[in-house]
Amino acid sequence: MSADAAALEIAGLVVRAPGGAAIVEQVELTVRGAEIVALVGESGSGKTTCGLAALGFARDGARIDGGSVRVAGRELLGLGERELRGVRGRHVSYVPQNPGSALNPAMRVGDHLRELLRAHGRAGDDAVVQAALERVHLPGERAFRRRWPHQLSGGQQQRLAIALALACEPAVAVMDEPTTGLDVVTQARILDEVRRLRDASGLGVLYISHDLAAVASIADRIAVMYAGRVVEQGPAAELLARPCHPYTRGLLASLPDHREPRRLRGIGGAVAALDARPAGCAFAPRCPLASDACRAQAPPLTSPAADRAVRCFHAAQTPPPAFEPLPQRAAADGAALLAVRDLRVSFGGGDVVAADDVGFALARGECLALVGESGSGKTTIARCVAGLQRPDGGEIALAGEPLAGFARGRTREQRRRLQIVFQNPYQSLNPRETAIEAVARPLRELGRDHAAGGRAASLRAAEQMLERVQLPRRLAHSRPAALSGGELQRVAIARALVVEPELLLCDEITSALDVSVQAAVLELLGGLRDELGLTLLFITHDLGVVAAIADRVLVLQRGSVVETGPVGQVVRAPAQPYTQELVAAAPSLSR
Amino acid sequence: MAGVKRQSLGGLVARRVGIAVVLLWIVSLLVFAATQVLPGDTASAILGKTATPDSLAQLRAQLGLDRPLLQQYTDWLGGLLHGDLGRSLAAGLPVGDLIGDRVGATLTLAAVTLVLLVPLALLLGVLTGTRRDGKLDQVVSWITLAGVAVPEFVTGTLLALLLATWLGWLPAVSLIPPGESPLAHPQYMVLPVLTLLVAGLASTVRLVRVGVAQAAAADYTEMARLSGIPERRVVRRWVLPNALAAGVQVIALTAQWLVGGIVIVETVFQYPGIGQTLVQSVQSQDIPVVQAVALLIAAIYVLLNLLADIALVLLVPRLRSAR
Numbered sequence A: 001m002s003a004d005a006a007a008l009e010i011a012g013l014v015v016r017a018p019g020g021a022a023i024v025e026q027v028e029l030t031v032r033g034a035e036i037v038a039l040v041g042e043s044g045s046g047k048t049t050c051g052l053a054a055l056g057f058a059r060d061g062a063r064i065d066g067g068s069v070r071v072a073g074r075e076l077l078g079l080g081e082r083e084l085r086g087v088r089g090r091h092v093s094y095v096p097q098n099p100g101s102a103l104n105p106a107m108r109v110g111d112h113l114r115e116l117l118r119a120h121g122r123a124g125d126d127a128v129v130q131a132a133l134e135r136v137h138l139p140g141e142r143a144f145r146r147r148w149p150h151q152l153s154g155g156q157q158q159r160l161a162i163a164l165a166l167a168c169e170p171a172v173a174v175m176d177e178p179t180t181g182l183d184v185v186t187q188a189r190i191l192d193e194v195r196r197l198r199d200a201s202g203l204g205v206l207y208i209s210h211d212l213a214a215v216a217s218i219a220d221r222i223a224v225m226y227a228g229r230v231v232e233q234g235p236a237a238e239l240l241a242r243p244c245h246p247y248t249r250g251l252l253a254s255l256p257d258h259r260e261p262r263r264l265r266g267i268g269g270a271v272a273a274l275d276a277r278p279a280g281c282a283f284a285p286r287c288p289l290a291s292d293a294c295r296a297q298a299p300p301l302t303s304p305a306a307d308r309a310v311r312c313f314h315a316a317q318t319p320p321p322a323f324e325p326l327p328q329r330a331a332a333d334g335a336a337l338l339a340v341r342d343l344r345v346s347f348g349g350g351d352v353v354a355a356d357d358v359g360f361a362l363a364r365g366e367c368l369a370l371v372g373e374s375g376s377g378k379t380t381i382a383r384c385v386a387g388l389q390r391p392d393g394g395e396i397a398l399a400g401e402p403l404a405g406f407a408r409g410r411t412r413e414q415r416r417r418l419q420i421v422f423q424n425p426y427q428s429l430n431p432r433e434t435a436i437e438a439v440a441r442p443l444r445e446l447g448r449d450h451a452a453g454g455r456a457a458s459l460r461a462a463e464q465m466l467e468r469v470q471l472p473r474r475l476a477h478s479r480p481a482a483l484s485g486g487e488l489q490r491v492a493i494a495r496a497l498v499v500e501p502e503l504l505l506c507d508e509i510t511s512a513l514d515v516s517v518q519a520a521v522l523e524l525l526g527g528l529r530d531e532l533g534l535t536l537l538f539i540t541h542d543l544g545v546v547a548a549i550a551d552r553v554l555v556l557q558r559g560s561v562v563e564t565g566p567v568g569q570v571v572r573a574p575a576q577p578y579t580q581e582l583v584a585a586a587p588s589l590s591r
Numbered sequence B: 001m002a003g004v005k006r007q008s009l010g011g012l013v014a015r016r017v018g019i020a021v022v023l024l025w026i027v028s029l030l031v032f033a034a035t036q037v038l039p040g041d042t043a044s045a046i047l048g049k050t051a052t053p054d055s056l057a058q059l060r061a062q063l064g065l066d067r068p069l070l071q072q073y074t075d076w077l078g079g080l081l082h083g084d085l086g087r088s089l090a091a092g093l094p095v096g097d098l099i100g101d102r103v104g105a106t107l108t109l110a111a112v113t114l115v116l117l118v119p120l121a122l123l124l125g126v127l128t129g130t131r132r133d134g135k136l137d138q139v140v141s142w143i144t145l146a147g148v149a150v151p152e153f154v155t156g157t158l159l160a161l162l163l164a165t166w167l168g169w170l171p172a173v174s175l176i177p178p179g180e181s182p183l184a185h186p187q188y189m190v191l192p193v194l195t196l197l198v199a200g201l202a203s204t205v206r207l208v209r210v211g212v213a214q215a216a217a218a219d220y221t222e223m224a225r226l227s228g229i230p231e232r233r234v235v236r237r238w239v240l241p242n243a244l245a246a247g248v249q250v251i252a253l254t255a256q257w258l259v260g261g262i263v264i265v266e267t268v269f270q271y272p273g274i275g276q277t278l279v280q281s282v283q284s285q286d287i288p289v290v291q292a293v294a295l296l297i298a299a300i301y302v303l304l305n306l307l308a309d310i311a312l313v314l315l316v317p318r319l320r321s322a323r
Helices: A048-053 A081-087 A108-120 A126-133 A152-167 A182-201 A214-217 A234-239 A246-253 A292-296 A378-386 A412-417 A434-445 A450-468 A485-497 A514-530 A543-549 A567-572 A577-585 B010-037 B044-049 B053-063 B070-082 B095-130 B135-149 B151-165 B184-218 B219-226 B231-269 B274-283 B288-317
Strands: A008-016 A023-029 A034-041 A063-071 A091-094 A172-176 A206-209 A221-226 A231-235 A336-347 A350-365 A367-372 A393-400 A417-422 A503-506 A535-540 A554-556 A562-568
Touching: A023 A034, A023 A048, A023 A206, A023 A231, A034 A048, A034 A182, A034 A292, A048 A172, A048 A206, A108 A126, A108 A152, A108 A485, A108 B231, A126 A152, A152 A172, A152 A182, A182 A206, A206 A214, A206 B010, A214 A234, A221 A234, A221 A246, A231 A234, A246 A514, A292 B010, A336 A378, A350 A378, A350 A393, A350 A562, A367 A543, A367 B070, A378 A417, A378 A503, A378 A535, A378 A562, A393 B010, A412 A417, A412 A434, A412 B184, A417 A485, A434 A450, A434 A485, A450 A485, A450 A554, A450 B184, A485 A514, A503 B095, A514 A543, A535 A543, A543 A567, A554 A567, A554 A577, A554 B219, A562 A567, A562 B274, A577 B274, B010 B288, B044 B053, B070 B184, B070 B288, B095 B135, B095 B231, B095 B274, B095 B288, B151 B184, B151 B231, B184 B231, B219 B288, B274 B288
Parallel strands: A034 A206, A034 A221, A091 A172, A172 A206, A367 A535, A367 A554, A417 A503, A503 A535
Antiparallel strands: A008 A023, A008 A063, A221 A231, A336 A350, A336 A393, A554 A562
16 A cells, blocks of 8 residues: 555545435545544434445445545446455455344354455465454454354454454454444443554554444544435544534434433434435434525535534534533432332243342332343343233232233233333334324223223324324324334334323333434433323433433343442442443443 | 353254154054044945945954954054054055055155256256346246146146157156166156156245345345455355255255155156055055055155254254354
């Protein structure tokens, strides 16, 4: 590589979908050697398309329709398949989002590396393979090399994917959400690894992520994408401290942070679909600063400061981020609404203990968060409370009345008083039912006053509830397929609240949503909580979300309660080593 | 992290064999029960309309049909376990002698068909699966669709019409002399094999194609391409091993279908195999032969399933060790 050439240089890139709509356009991105550039955006922003284009690759019939992609000074666009093969994996490599499905299930660990090395004309003997594994802190010994991908943990699979990406010492590696799906502790270790490899080998990294907080700790520069364009880029610290684009500012305001708990502000509206992007600035419909100029034409790339670039007519007017403190809440000191005692659940004939003598109480009006990594038992406990899973032992009481193991053994009144919202709104609504029908149904099954009023009365009540969760009125008669993730989750919340429950179970209700939508849903839930006097049992793996909504927190590890206390205390001064590790590993901007 | 709990292949095979034995026992019960509910009984079938009640009772006693059902079953099962398949009521010969040649003839037909079908199915499946929506894929897709839609007795009749009646290249029926191997008379095998091939290829190619196409579109295959692995290598090391798992099941299914489908094709071409025997002995109410043949076909099914299971475990690493 010539000394002055950047590791990766993308200019004027256009990638089109089969129908001709541009998935990304006018993308400018540069990654220098020994530099980590984070490409951040919400789902549908085109960041993966950009990442793949860096390898001269387009997916699903899409095609690269213009621009330039240079790796270590060499233009990739226009190369034949054969020449591209020589570049891919050798000069520019790719680390996939989900290594579990990107590793060949019928190929041993060592063979993955051997195949790659040989494809690029390198020796693939055991010593080389061993060194490649050890470089990413995987065991290099024979027994490990002979393992199959399914015998590795998620973190090990991701390390192997990184080892593959680095095996031929490329100039640049594209890492596409490499830590999504991993628990926070593993994520922190992988991030450390990436940083170390950059320093040790001079590797350039294009790090794709939806999570600003996660990249804040490793990125040298950040590029923010929205609806197919890079709307802003600059040095990480400067961009986070003083965003120039209203979208970046909005993202920062919606980012929960456990170190600096603050009021979250979501971005209203949703990203336009690929074929319905507005003519001017794509963010204009959601932008508080939008003017007629924004709607008329797309703003050009300007440079408000040295090494900064932004696509916004109002960059100079974008206010600096203002973080409001969390609203103070009176401590809930009401009588216990939910009491769980000595809850025990195991699966597989006692092999897996999901809950081991778990006990807690929830006061009326309180929000308790159950926190833990996957496998900690938090969802199992929620399912027991909801009556979807029968515990092996223990007692669950609602307002003093012991509840039957399964929901069908509980009275209608008991079922009405306790409602649940599930993790994945795309799967928890009946695809054949319109939003308003979905909300009206529980009224007819469980409602107190509406059963008498019949269909018309229940539909009226459902309409009011949809208004309350701020679902646009025109969407009330839409089926789930026509709604976005955030809209679907609003419908699911309306469906739970319409029967006026006292206790609402929220099982990871924002983990399938983008941060700006997550913030809006959490904002809504906080408001409804005050308005309706709800008691919340909130299940999440995200400490930032906990800090934004909960009063008290219960930390779980392998089915046991590790620590419990007020959120401020547990997050700021965790007493137990496990909680300390979680708090330290959770991504945060203020570090 | 992931505990590698290795399950020995021996233990796995032993468990599958155990399951197979239990299955066969259940099949023996079903076969016995089914033959009991056939209308009429052997004695009346042998003696015909002229039978008197006395002669019927006498023949029943002679054949052991007057024993209690449970005893008939245990005697039959006991005989089976000692290799005694019983005695044909119609021919008076031991069933084993009667169907020995026939089994050989059928297995020969099935084996010849399989030997041709498996490589052809894999080849066409891989070619069409890796070049989806290409010209070859479209042509093969239409032909196989037709092959799946048309039942094999129609295919067989059409082929016989074309190759035997009109062109006169081949004999229309497979009159293999008793006691001789069908391999000694290849001209008699062409039509049955061809018919089975046409019908069998249609479904196998389609299933193999789906398996290959799935593996070719999988994340890991895209990842291999993004790593600069040459295309032939991608197909050989990424697509094929993962598609083969589906292939094995397809082949086992096809082999089982062959054993069943042969009944029809043997009848169409009067090929002297167990299928034809089964049809004849059902007509003549020759219960011991029906029982033996039915159980034999079931045993072949179970055996093929067993082999497919073992092959699958050998091919798919994930099945060999639990997390």
